[in-house]
Amino acid sequence: MNENRTLTPFQMRLLFLGLLTSICVVLVGGRLFYLMVTMRETLQERAVLQHQHTLKLEARRGTILDRNGRQLATSVEVESVYAVPKAFKGALVTDASLQLSTCLSLPLSRISARLEGDRSFVWLERKAKPRVVRCIRDLNLAGIGFLNESRRYYPKRSLAAHILGYVGLDNTGMSGVEYALEDEIRGEPGRRIIWTDARNRRAASRVDAKPRPGRAAFLTIDENLQHIAESELEQAIRESHSKSGIAIIMRPETGELLAIASFPSFNPNRYGDYPEGHWRNRAVTDVYEPGSTFKFVAAAAALQEGVTTEDERIDCGRGMIRVGGSIIRDSHAFDVLTFREVVEQSSNVGMIRIGQRLGKERFEKYIRAFGFGETTGIELPAESRGILRPSKTWGPVTLAAISFGQEIGVTPLQMVTATNVIAAGGYLMRPHLLLGLGGADGSLETPVSPEPVRRVIDTETARRLTDLLVGVVERGTGQRAKLPSYVVAGKTGTAQKAVRGGYSKTDYIASFVGFAPAGRPALTALVILDSPEGDHSGSRAAGVFARIMRRALRYLAVPPSDEAPIRIAKVWPQMRPILGGTAQGPARNARNLRQQTVFEAWTPKDPLSDAAGGAPDVIGLSARDGLVRFVARGIVPEILGQGFVLEQVPRAGHALEPGTRARLVLSPVPVGPGMPGLQWEDGVTVATFSYDGDRMGLGRAGSARRGSPVQRNEITD
Template structure:
């Protein structure tokens, strides 16, 4: 009886234990399959798939006329699941040549532990289709956007470029990355438990990509082409190292063209050095030379410490200051302020600087924007260099007065020069006009912004007349354009030698700055040429480039010539010319000529430099050379 009760008790305890165990296991199964199903499903999904972010379609960069400068196209990218490759050697032999890849590189990809590696991205669709038709195991294909620059090197350094993942690296592509980039798509590659790909396609998982915003520039592609063509031609003719040009609307601050030579093609960015990729008009600092005399004269007139006719003694082209001797290219005696700028005397410029004094000149140059960035919407802008006032001695005052011992950028010069042309206002330069979302919403739109007035209208008008004299009668004659009033200034500066702290004896930076038409400027242009070997004077090297660009742009912008100006011309110096040469000139300019004697011209009337009209009677006295 007692044994029977014991057995019943044991059976009862065992039954309760077994029943409880089944209940516990059942609950655990319910918890895993129902309560935590999402968690474990996500874990399993994570183990059997890999997530990648595919680049979105970037926004388009347009010029002011909606011509694409940088855009995206769909290209085929080729990828590999290394664990699915059955014959690595055969695969490498088959696709190495059409893809332009080495066999060793392809074989190394097949040995990767990853379930997904890129073979080549942005491949030509035709080539990709041929490889797809081969049916190679482990090879897959994906459509993704590719960045292209349809105009090649046009505006190359300014536009910049993107890397293979479509991230902006330099230029506008970098500076406006957030706006242009868009939102990437998340894509998932499904694999089995061993990491082998289950599917050969990239599957959209969470979201589709969102296209980036479009950016509309102020640049005109046609004007850019004119600028680059003339710049390249001039630099090659002078056998120079490099150069730059920047053209802006002086009334608004809009940049119409911006060129750096040698050119850079962002489609092949890997083939170019970092130096070539630099956007010279904003990045390169240089000593301006005599172009700075424009702002010296403006300061003198604005401070009413002299006028156009104030005279200075140029000491026949040579003057000592401390251990330094300042020289002029051509010696002069007494020159007015206007003549000092026209003939570009360093000695008289120094004396103008002395009249102003260190503080007034320093503060005025700062006011014109030198020594700090102008705030253009481009990355990499340099500040130039201007010493603080406390570091100005007598020598610094002298050299800065004629543009040495100070460095500037082309965009600083163009901005400051524009204030002369527009009546005294410093305009904020800009190159991005508008940003538009994929839905067509205007996210940002710029309009002209006046930073401040730097000189009076009266001063600006007087300086403009002086700069017209530079082009008509002075060092800038090669910038003269028939029928148009052109205001400008030449610059020739020795280049500093960073190794010695002195200047090179035979390396120069030649420049020309100017605007036209002088009475109602529509364009302001800066041209700089580094280390020309044929000539070094700005009037010979840079002025012809300025003329070539400006002449074409005025015609393109349909700005008519001044009829009165067109009828007038300046009598050239015909001394030592033959009668045949005189007749050739006379026929071209439609003037009448009378010869006295035979041989070569020894004197003429009207004299050279005199303004004449078509139909003017000109007399030439000729004598035989013995």
Template sequence: MTFYRSTNNRQINSKRRTNLFLLLFIAFFLAVLSKLFVLQILDSEIYRTAAKKQYHSKVILNASRGLIFDKNMNLLVSNTTKVSIAADPNMIDKPDSVAGLLAYIFGKDKQEYLDKLSGKNTSFIYLERKVDLQSVKGLDTMSIEGLIVLKDPSRNYNYGQIGSKILGLIDIENKGRSGLELEYNDDLSGKDGYIVMQKDGRGNKRPDLEYPRKDPLKGNNLVLTVDVDIQKFAEEELESGVVNYNASGGKVLVVSVKTGEILALASYPTYDPNNLKISDTAGFKNSVLTDIYEPGSVFKIVTAAGLIEEHLLDRNSIVQTEGGTFDVSGIKVKDSHGFNSMSFEEIIEQSSNIGVMKIARKLGPEKFYKYARDFGFGIYSGLDLPGENKGYLKRPVDFSSESLEFLAIGYQVMVNAVQLSMAYSAVANDGVLMKPYIVKKIIDPAGNPVKEFYPQRLRQVIQQSTSKELNSFFIGVVQRGTGRAANIENVTIAGKTGTSQRIVDGKYSSGSHNSTFIGYFPAEDPQILITVILDDPKSGEFYGGRVAAPIFRNIAQRIIDYKGVSNLSQPDIITFKNNEQTTEDVKYTAGNLIAIPNLRNLKLDDAVEILKEKKLKYEVIKDDTMQRSLKSASPDNVIVVVDQQPDINESVEYDEKLIIKLITRNCKPDKNEQIKVPDVINLSLRRAINRLIVEGFKVEIVGSGEVITQIPKANTEQKPGTKVILFCRNSD
């Protein structure tokens, strides 16, 4: 009986174990089934995407940056290909060996590479950036899993340090960092493309044809106003002057008087962008724009211009100059010469501080401030380069008891080299202040114009008669006064000297100076202006007329030798090389060409003025076959240019027989209709005004330079004679 019960229990236990195993198996099966359902149904897209990522990758195709040319189409900046070395630290089996190999190839410390390869929390790290292709020829990346060699676009600055302050630099990511590379980065950058790569079973990558390829778009090219030969003259003579006079640095600016074009811009110390060194950092900034200083006697232009314009003095007016010593609010002022009295003209020629201080009182604070402001001091010049410091100009309400006198001789005011240059250019240009610019046009990779920039007249600062009088004063400075070292045989030079004490340890130092000379030529028909500033010369000489004027003379002489005296007053001609010049992006042919400006829809008087500025001959042809209806509030007819020959922006060969034909119509007023306001945003102020007047609108201007906003808005219908307010870029 007992035996039977034991056997029965064993059978029951065995059955229970079988049932338990069966239940466990069913549970396991359901769990697997559930997991498969999640993986294959619910999360299928996630894992499908992850799988694609393992076998597909997008490779960026870098766009080539645009090229940069000087005004004569000399190639200043081109593209080159460098190489970058990268790695996936997780894939490197023998980091010590790899680090040793890289240290041997690049001549660096092995530990530097080991430190980078130790970062296992990343799958991509750069080991070297932008190295020459030649240097990696000994590196066999195919045998080192996890090591990657990438092509990396870079820049080649074809003239080395020449023009480096203008051109600027790019950063490691091929983006603009300074200069034109930064200012026009969007135009130069282009657009990157991409290609999708597929990895096969052996790990080799190849393009996946199922995915579209997007080719990169090259950036647009810049054509500058700069002449690389004149730029070279400026940099070489500036460096020589800095060395000869033991100065800490210096600046030179060369400007086309009639147009505001920058022909050269240089500062020292400088650098070679192709071979940057840690010690070069002091030379990276463009001190022509970034540095401001108390200019000294070159600021006397404000007082002299104001007094002549207001008819408060004439050139022969006699001023008591106190024997060379004068007290201003307890501050003793001395002239380097001790005249008891001087004429107004002699005060400017000999740069008498006492004389200018005394005659400035006739002008008064309000008018002095007005003329200083109108000449462009205390406001941005608008030059299309980054980093400009607009300086500081006191308002009359902030004047102290001696401010007017010291402002008149260039103290208690801070200016930059561009502001000074454009102020003197205004005197040379019949009193008209021009906007400085350094990019002439933007062209696409095929050479077609994208955007062109034209001379912009900001305002008439002084009358033509005043400018002529000042011009004669400045000729006297060079022929009889403090600027005699600037004289050049057979070419009449006009100019002004300036010397100011620098502040050292919080006070003016008699042993530290800024030395300036600004001059232009030929004085009978000014074309080219040169500003030279030396920082803290220590050779024993420090007066602007003795250290800056000789540098001016050397640069001017080289420009005259280069262009020829008879060609100084010729129109701005694009001179191509005698042979055909080809780059990977642009092709140009030989010939002497000049770009014809757009004169359509301008009033005839304004069109003629532009042609006269460019020294181009013209013929006016009246078209009476069709009278154009001009919706104008003015009762007077307006003669408008409706067509021109040669055509707008057409490049034609220049010679003395070239005649621009202007086809004009007499536009009659019609007050009965409402008319659409034209879109003048981004136009120069002159073109905006002309377009609005031609269409029958009145104009109110806020600021100067390029139009950025207009009221009423473009394309809204308004009555003839409605006032359109233009807000310009340099509004204050």
């Protein structure tokens, strides 16, 4: 017989408690499953965000050096200050802000704004000064940290500022070479991981990926020539009270830019302290009407096309000519001048008649061939192409005006590059600033070869035009460009500045462009003065050109025009073209062919080095140039020392067989005629040198006959 059993109150309470406990266990287990399994990845990410921070480590930017390895821009390690705002709550924000404001010299409100909120990271001062870092360290505040960063530093301050440019706070190039070569010199950034504890204090850190430094950049600029150009230009501007000025020096046979000076300038270490107008590189961005300096283009076209000769007499209309209903006047009332005198005396009327003979289509062809109306391709940003309208839009007045340098806009770089065509024997050489990129050891690893763009005029026309430009300096408007020991070729320009509705009657562009020595050009240069007071003629710029050229030629030890050249007086590092092959070998492509032509035209022949398969003559050359010549023969020589080639094995002309071992012994300075076994041409002037470890001295000079070896320390009479 079944009896109904009832639960006692105590049992009921136990059952309820068991059910409740089971439900709680299920809920807790479900919650743990949700947190530990379902939300595992999400919660881990949140933990990482709270206690782990990833910072970008800037790469060290590559050093920028001049052609001789002198540092123009480098990077230094500095400290930046950061804060963890979560570590500051309530009154801590005010207290910390008061203490930090004394070190940072910032308003209290700005610091408080950065410390408030729930952010895990905020910069207080990027790339702080050492005294600021020391001050904040002494405060010993929790939630404040320090990180090493790289800061760009320009040790020469304003020297070559417009070439180098500057970088922003994040080490990104903003102008100049810093901007143009950003991809090569910026490097690859790394990562640092920072862990903080529950109170947001820095607990540990490690570098997750090391930054990779950028490559060094070797420029064609010579620091000493840059200083010469800048100092002389600044002096001229202050004397003439000009608004601005430009000076450019170029190496004729390679197109290498040796100096680009622009005034006013700035210090790239503190570029923010200067007006933005001072940052502009006027040599590539500014467009101006060149005036009479442009007349050599019409003269070159006329000689090349045979429309005139140097001695043809040209009617200059007593200083006046009517063109298309307009009257154009000369500065002087010339009657009849030979074409040579038209160039020397800078007659506008005479040059207009030459332009009319050429015709607008043919004239435009030569203008564009000289490189006007297009960018040069220089390794600088914001280059202007100038202003050159198609000839089909020219009227008679425009044709006449362009003949003497009006109604056309050019950049200073275009102007010096075009003039360099004459100095380079008729070739337009592409101007360039980059000599090459450096390797991991800082040596020049990736050289840049000179690039002839095209032949513009033939060699004979270039010679005749040089003779005309020499006359400008010897007898014409450019006499202030004369140098005591050198023959100078060049052209003056006095251009009215274009203003709304016509041309200014008071503001002029005074300029001079030329090269020296005229017979064997070593340098091509341009000087421009914007709105000089008093004498505003191109003659004033010619005087500045003379001062720059005199110092530059002396620095390079270029022999005077009235003496035979000293074969080894001072060898300039990397002065010869860097070619893909030898001048004697067949060209493998069109570019090599162009390079060969220029190489043969400008590199003196060494009789011994012309022997088929023979060792080249590299005595006196830089290590790099000597290496290039041996490698072109298929031999990689052993290099001993640094500087210039003092001795070579095998000797020049010696047969090179497969497996031949070669050795180059270097000296820190070019030694010159003290070399044993050098063979001299008849009548070549020689000189001895002394070197005391600090400077090189030039001894007594004499002459030696061909085939006569000159021994070390021997003076020939």
